[in-house]
Amino acid sequence: MITLTINGKKYEAQKNQNLLQVALDNGIEIPHLCYHEKLSPYGGCRLCQVEVTKGKKVELTTSCTYPAVQGIQVETETPRVQRARRLMMKLILPMAPESPKIQKLARELGAEYIPSSCRSREKGDSCIKCGLCIRACEELVGVSTITFSSKGPERKVVPPFEEEPESCIGCGTCVHVCPTGCITMEDLGRKRKLERWKRILNMKVCNDCSNPYIPAAQVDYYLKRTGDTTLTEWFDLCPDCR
C-alpha cells in the first residue's frame, strides 16, 4: 500500500495505480478526455494536469500517466494547473465544437469559444485523436481494427489503408467510448453501418421474430474467441425471444 497526499489530505493507493485513478476513486474530480479506467493510460489530451511535488522537484504532469509513488504531494487545483487546463481546452474546443460533452467541459474550465476577428480556426471533424477507440478495440475487443496514421496535424484514426476493415465486428465499443460522439453507428435493416470506418456489416436475423439483431461477424468472432460451439444455437434467437 502506498500513501500519498492530494490537496493536503492523505490517501492510500495501490501499487501500479495512476494518480488520476487514485483521485477519481476518492471523489476528487480531475477533467480528462482520453482516459478510461479499463484501458491503458495514454496521455494525449493533456487535460488531467496536476502539480506533483517529489522531493525538491515540482512538476506539472498528466495524472493519468504518473504512477502512485509513496510520499508525493499532488495538487489538483493550483493556478498553474487551472491555466494549463483552460488553455488545453481552448485548443480542444475548436476540434469538436458541436460536441455537448466538449462544450460542457469548456464552460467548466473557462475556455469558451469566442470567435474573434483575428482567429480563423478550421473546424475539425470532431475527432480529437484521443485514441480511446483504438485502445478499446485493441485491449477490450481484441481485434485492433483501427490505428493512428500520419503525424503532426495530419494525424488521424483510420482502418488499415483506409479501406473497409474486414476485422471490424461492428460491436460499437468505439462508438461507446468516443468522448465527442464523432463515431456513428447506424442499423439499416439487415445492414449495420459505421460510416467513419467505411464498414458495412450483415446482420444476423432472429429465428423467431425475424428481426436483425447482431452483426454476423460479431457472432463468428464470439464463437471463435470462446471456442464454445454450443453457443451457436443461443445466438439463433434475439434477446427479446430468448
Next chain:
Amino acid sequence: MNRLTSVSDLEKLQKELASRNQPERPVVTLCQGTGCKAYASGKIYKAFEKELALRGLTQKVSLKSTGCHGFCEQGPIIVILPEEICYCRVKPEDIPEIVEKTLVEKKTVDRLLFTDPVSGEKFAHESEIPFYKYQRRVIFGKNRLVDPQNIEDYIGLEGYSALAHAITRLNPEKVLLEVKKANLRGRGGAGFPTGIKWETTRNAPGEKKYVIVNADEGDPGAYMDRSLLEGNPHLVLEGLAIGAYAIGAREGFVFVRQEYPLALENINKAVQQAKEYGLLGKNILGSGFDFDVTVKRGAGAFVSGESSALISAIEGSAGEPRPKHVNAAVSGLWGSPTSLNNVETWANVPLIMNKGAGWYGSIGSDKNPGTKIFSLVGKVNNTGLIEVPLGTPLRNIIYDIGGGIKDGKKFKAVQTGGPSGGCIPEQHLDVPVDFDRLSQMGSMMGSGGMIVMDEKSCMVDVAKYFMQFLKEESCGKCISCRAGIKEMHEILERITLGEGCEKDLEQLTDLAWITENASLCALGRTASNPVISTLKYFREEYKAHIREKHCPAGVCKALIHYSIDPERCNGCGRCQKVCSVEAVEGEKGAPISINNDFCIRCGICQEACRFNAVMVE
C-alpha cells in the same frame, strides 16, 4: 587477419602498423565525407589514381580516403602529408597540376589554397587557416587521418587501446568512476551527466542491460553526428564497448537514420571489421567480456531522436515518445535498464579512458568539461563543423572561426540548438557557450546546431520557419504539441502576411506556454523557444509587422515592394530579361520601373542588377 585474442596481440598489431609508417612518404588524403562527395571527391580519387599511375608514382605516393574535415563549404578538400598542404574546392581537372607541382616539384598550387574571405590572405597549411586555428579538435581531429572503412587505420593510431585497458586492467566500477569524475555531459542536448546515467543503469535490477547510440540526428543544417559516424565509426564503437563494460551490458544498438547512407555503410563495415578482429563479440581480447552490436535503421521521423521514441522504434513500434516517470536507465528497451547516449557522447569516452578525467577536466569550463562539435552555418564567412572547448564565447566562434558576417553585413542573431533552440541577439554574444548558459538565455545546446543570421533576416519569418518544421515533425500524440505548434504557425503566418493584430502577441505567449508546459517530450517542451526568444529580444519587429504592416528586414513578401532608383539605373535591361512575370517596365537605355501589380517579389531583379539600383521597401 587473425582474431586478436589478447592485449599483447593488439599491441603487436599496433607496433607492426607503426613500423609500416614511413614519415617521409607523401600521402594524399582526400575527404570522402558526404559534403565533399557531393562535389565529386570520388572522381578526384580516381583522377589521382590515374595520374599517379601515369607518372609511375603509385609505389611512391599513398592515396587515402578520409572522413569529413569539417570545412565543408571549401570542399572537396585534399591535404597532402607530411607537409599538410591543404587544397580547397579541388576539381578532377586540377589533379595533373597538383601531382606535377606539389608531389614532383614540391611547390604549392597557389590558386587552390584557401583564401581568407576577409583579409584576402592565402594559407598553405591546414593548421594555419583561421577556421581550424581557433578550434580544439580532440574528438573530430582524427577524422582527417583515418580511412573510416579500414579498421587498421584506427588501430594504428592507438585505436582500441582504451577498450583494451578498461576491460583487462580495470573493473567496471573503476571505468564508471573515471567517467563520473570527468563529468562528461550528454552531447545530445540535455547535458545530463553520463556517469550518473550509466550508474543508474548499472545499479538497476535486471540481468539484461542495453546500450544504445542515438544517431538519429535530424536538426536542419546540423550534421556533427553524421560526420563522426561516417568519418570515424570505430571511435564511437570503442566508446560504446567501454560503456557497455562499465554498465554490464552485453548487447548494444546503433540507431542511424535511413537518410544517412554513408554513415550506415561505414558503421556497418566498422561493426563487421571489429567482429573479425575480435574487438566485438565473445571474449573480447581474452578478457571474458562479451559484447555485440546491431545497427538499426530509423525511418527518418525527427521525433525518433527523442530517447523514448527511439527505444519504441528499435522495439519495432512507431517512434512515439512514452512517459518517462520511470527512467530508461531503469526500464528502457524491452523493459530492461538501458543507457542511451548521443554519438558524440560515446566518442568522448575513449579519450577520457586514454587521457584520464583530470586531463579531460582541463578542457572546457568548470561544470562543462570537454569540447563540443557545432555545425556553424548561415550568414558567416566560414561555415562547417567546428569543435571548441565548452565555454567558448559565441563571439569567438562567429568572428574568429566563422570569419564574421558575410558581405560585411551586420550580425543580428544566432540560433543555437536546432529547430527548438532560441535566437540569441548581439548583446549576449560574449556569453560562453555551455549547457547551462544557453538554457538561461532561452535557447539550448541541442545537438549543436548554430545558425547565424544577419540584418537581412526577419525574426518573425525565422520563428515561422521553425514552427512549420516542428508542426510537421510533431508525432501528434499530445494535443498541446500538435495543435499548439500549428496555431503558433498560423498566427505567425498571418503576421508575416500583414494580417496580424495586437491580440496575436498575447495569443502567441499563451500558446507558447501551453506547448512548453503541457507536452510530454522534449520536442513539444522546447518547441516554443524560437517564438519565446524572438518575442523577448525582437518584439519591435513583431510590432512593425502588426502595426505598420512593415517588415524591417525586407523579407516578408506581402509587406515589401521593389522599386528602381532612377539615379542609379542606367537602363541596361538585365532585370527585364530575368523577370519571369514581365513586371519590369520601360525602354532599354532609359531608367526603368517595376509594376507592383505584377511583381511577385521574388527578388531576382535585385540579384541581377549590377548597379544596386533595385531597392526593397
